[in-house]
Amino acid sequence: MLVLLSITIITLDATGRVQVLTSGVKSLASDVYTPLRSGVNGVLDPIGRFFAGAVDYGSLQRENQKLQAQIVTLEHQQAATAAAARQYSALERLLAINKLPALASLTAVVAEVTAQSVSNFAATVTIDKGRNEGVDLGDPVVGPGGLVGQVIFATHSTATVRLITDGQSKIGVAFGHQEEAILAGAGANRPLQVQDVPSTTPVSVGELLVTSGLQGAAFPPGIPVAKITSVHNVVGAADKQATARPLAELNGISYVEVLQWSGSS
Amino acid sequence: MSARAVVRTLVVIALALLLQMTVLLDIRVGGATPDVMFLLPIAAGLVGGPIEGAGVGFAAGIAADLLVPTPFGLSALVGTLVGFAVGAVSGGIVRDVRGFASLVALAASAIAVILYAVLGAVLGETQFLHVDLALVVTVVAVANGVLAGPAVKILRWAFASPSDRVPAGGRR
Known part of the structure; x- marks a missing residue:
């Protein structure tokens, strides 16, 4: 009976008949879960640091303790400086993309990435901005270097972004x-697949790919997306086989910008 | 299953989901993360049998489906099937082998991940078969094999009825 119930839920959700209900329940669950997650992470981090400090404390001589403390302080200062520099650099590179003519007229919401992919089968990130800040379904998301993905789910305070490497992208x-x-994702950490390139079309390794922004496109035109990394002509095939590498640093990305863009209809 | 056992089981599922979405999400081996939501139905099947395994699999799956951007109900379907199968198959096996729960969890988790990918592909999510499936299977199976012992103890506590208590000074 539970198997039948599961299949019924999947079918109804896939056909869109109860999608309003399921997305509402998902949104509610996410709104409940987000503060819990932040709370748990907030509790676990200091505990980890406490145990690390307690283990060191008992094993050192007084003199060594002073020196160790100084080293730790200096290391913390160095780490904090490095972290601040990294954060500054990430934000600086993120802001640089705003200078693109295509994005100059669009309103952007800066968001912090709070979680990497929550499933082994989807390349997504979770960000700390949601509907309350104007983030909505389908909004393009850019990061340092270029296009990151698209918002596929938004709650009041968070949103899920499908990365361009995801198989559904x-x-x-x-x-x-x-x-x-067409640039298609093939899964996290895998090269992007460049599709529908006729064998007669000239294309070379290192060539830049930008969003086309055609009528009804999901992204505004002119956003850098990827660079071609390999091109092969297949004997007898109508299209070339080509792969590309994303320009945005998708692994460990910390800040993104959500573009409030309603499409080019 | 008594009302108290149902409540305890739901609490266990909620805590497991929180663990999955916090601590375990940060543990990445080559990009793959452990998945304890598949471990719960396996442990429930081992402790309670096929009906309990299927029930916990459905509930844990629906809870997981609420927070992942994959087809809604898919985790519930896989959890139900795996929980039922583990309960049905392990019932007829001598369990006195050291590490029995870990071995079952390892094998059943691997099957669960493959089943999830295949059913996802059948539902149109063909990219499920293009992820590094061998890596995901290995990470999930090994992690669940390691965590199987504690999971079985927790589910045994959840399913226990008041009459299961050990009398003072006595042995069961």
Whole structure:
């Protein structure tokens, strides 16, 4: 009976008949869970630091303790400086993308990444901004270097962003002299697949791919997305086989910008 | 299952979900994370049998589905099937082997991950088969094998009825 119930839920959700209900319940669950997660992380971090300090304390001589304390203080200062520098650098690179003409007129919401992929089967990140800050479904998300992905789920205070490497991600891109292609994700840490490139179209390794922004496209035009890393002509095939590497640093990304863009309809 | 056991089980599921989404989410081996939500139905099947395994699998799966961007109900379906299968199969096996729970958890977790990927692909999520499935299977199976002992003890506590208590000074 539970198997039948599960299949019924999957079917109803897939056909969209109860999607309003399921997304509402998901949103509620996420709103409840987010502060719990923050609380647990807030509790666990100091405990970890306390035990680390307690273990060191009992094993050192008085003189060594003073020296160790000084070293630890200096290390903490150094780590804090390095962390601040990294944070500054990340924000600086993030802000640099705003200078792109395509994005100059768009309102952007800066958000911090609070969690990496919550499933082994989806390349996503969770950010700390949601509907209350104007983040909505389908909003493009950019990061240091280029396009990061698209908002696929938003609660009042958080949102889930599908990364461009996710297997469900497909982006219309332009390159060269107004050539167009589809850039498809193939899973986290895997090269992007460049599809629909006719075998007669000239394309070379290192070529820049930007969003095409065609009528009805999910992204505004001109956002840098990836660079071509390999191109192969397959004998007898109509299209070339090509792969690309994302320009945005998707692994360990800490800050992103959500663009409030309603599409080019 | 008594009302008290149901409440305890729901608390265990809620805490496991919190553990999964906090501590375990930060443990990444080559990008793959452990998944204790598959461990709960396995432990429930071992402790209580097929009905309890299926019930816990469904509840844990629905709870997990609320927080992941994958088809809603898929984790519930896989949890139900795995919990039932573990309960049904392990019932007829001599359990006195050292590390029995860990071995079952290891094997059943591997099957659960593969089943999840295959059913996801059948539902149109073909990219599920394009992730590094061998890595995900290994990480989830090994982690659940290690955590199987504590999980079985926790589920045994959750399912226990007041009459199961050890009398003072006595042995069971």
